[in-house]
Amino acid sequence: MIRLFSLCILITLLATAPTQAQFWFLGQNAKNASPKNPFKAHSSFSFGAGSSTYLGDISPAMTLMDVGGKALRWNAGVQYTRHFKKHVSIQGSFTYIRIAGDDNYFDPAGRFEPSYGRNLHFRTDMQELSLIGIYEILGNEENLPKRRTLSPYVYVGLSGLYFNPQARKPVTDLDANGNPIQKPFEDWQTYKNEGVEYSKITGAIPFGFGIRYKLNHSFDIGFDFGYRISFSDYLDDVTDNRYDFVQSRLANFQPLPPFALRNSEQYAANTLADRRPYLLQVAQGNTSGNPPLIAKGSDQYFTTQIRLIYHLKNKIDCPPLPR
Template identity: 30%
Template sequence: MFAQGIAPVTTSEIGIGIGGANYKGEISPNYRFLNNQPALTVFYRRDMSNAITLRGGLMGSHRIAENNTFSDEVYADDRPYHTYREGEIYLSLLEVSGVMEYNFLDYYDMKQKPRVSPYVFVGVAGLVYNIKLELHEPLLPGANGDRIKPFETNVAVSVPFGVGVKYALSRHWNLGLEFGARKLFTDRFDYLSEDDEVYLANPHDKDWYYYNGVSISYTFYRTNCPPVYKKNPGLLD
C-alpha cells in the first residue's frame, strides 16, 4: 500500500455476501451446520494500515427455525430437558456491526502473486430480532395457548469475532470467506431463560448466534497527494 517514491494509496471496498445464520441456546445447545438458514450481508471496508482494516456491515436472516432433534444422541443422553420440552423457535434478525480486521499478510501489495491473506476480526454489534417459541410437550402445565409464546421484538448487543480469508480476483474485485460467532449478553434470545422454571432453561450460559458465508467486493483506490510546499518556507519548514 506504500511504496518508496510513490504517494501513499488508501483503499475502500463495498461488498455483498451470502451465507448461513445459526443459533445456539436452550433449544439448540450445540452448533450444528445443518441448522444454518439463509442470510445476506452488505458491508463497507476501509484500510487503516497494511495490517488493519475497519469494516461496517448489515446482516439479516429471516425465519431461522430450530427444531429439537430427538434422535440426536447428544440430546437424548446429555440433554434430557430437550425431550421434555419438545421446543421450536422461529427467529428473524437484523444486525448492524462494526469490526476491526487484522490481516496476516500485506493484502494491498500489488506485487504479491497471488494476493491473498487470512485475517481475524473482533468488534461490537447491535441487533433487532423477532422471536416466537412453541413447546409441544402435552405434560407441560397450562393450556395450549400458554405453551405458544407469540412473536416478540427485542433488541440486544453482541460481540462478533471470527476468522476469514480474502483473495484478489483482480485489481478491483475480491472474494472472501468468513466464519464468525456472536457472543450475546442475554439468555432470552430464544425466549427461554432462568425465569422460566417450568421450561427448564440453563441459567449458567448465554445464547449465541453465528454467521458464515462468502462475499464479493469492489475496491476503490485513492492516491493521497503530499502537502503543497509553502511559497516562503521558514527555517523549520
C-alpha cells in the same frame, strides 16, 4: 620529471577531495531528507451470504453434532471496509440473520430425550449492525493491482441487534385426512412465557477470521467465519430459568403463561411430528424424568459467508503544476 608529475597528481587529489566530500554529504542529506511514501488508504464494498447456527437453551453447544444440521439457517449482508493502514482496517456491516431451534429435532429415545419432551421451538430474524476492527495478517498493498493473491485476517468488534423471536401455537385441528394443520409463526415476546417483558434490542460481540482471494485488479472472493456472543438470553424466548420458573409456579399452584409449558402437546407445532407414542411412554414411566438441557449465560450464534468484494480505485495523485 617523475617528481614533478607526482607532485601534480598529489595537488590535483588534494584539490578535488573537499569537493567530492561535499557532494557525498549532499547526497546523504538528500537521501535522509526524502520522506517515506505513506500508505494510501483505500476502500472496498462487499456482499455476502451464507449459513447461521444458533447455540442456546434449545440447542446447547453439546448438541451441535446431533441437531446442528437441522437447526442450520441463512444470513445475507453488505459490508464497507476502509483499509487505512497496512495491517489495520475498519469495517461497517449490515447483516440479516435467521436462527432457529426445535426440541423435536432430538431423538425421543436418545440421550437428549428430556429436551424432546420439553417440546419448545422458535425462529428469530435479526437485523445486525456491526463495527469491527480487522488485522490484516500479511498486510495490504498500496497498489491495488499488486495486492496479494491470498489475504487472511482476523477481527473483533461490537454489534447492535434487533431480534423478534417467533413460534407456532399448538395444533388444534386436523384436515379431512386426519393430518395436523400447522399454525403460522407469531411474535412470542408478548406472551411473557417467563413472566418478564424483555427488550428486542441488544448487543453482541462479534469475532472471527476470514480470507480473501484475488480474482482480478478490482474483485476478490472471500470466506468469512464469525462468532457472536449476544448480551441477551432471549433470542430464543427461552432462558436457563425456564425449567425452575415452571416448576416453581406449579409447586405453588400459580397460573402459568399460555405457552411456558408445552410438553403435553400431541403434535409438534413446528415439525408436525406425532408425539402420542412418546406421551404414552411418559404415562407409563418409561422416560428418564430428567430436566432438559440448558445453556448457561447468554445466547450465541455463528455465521459463515461467501463474499464478492469490489475494491474502489484511489484517486491518482498528480504533482502540482509549475507556476
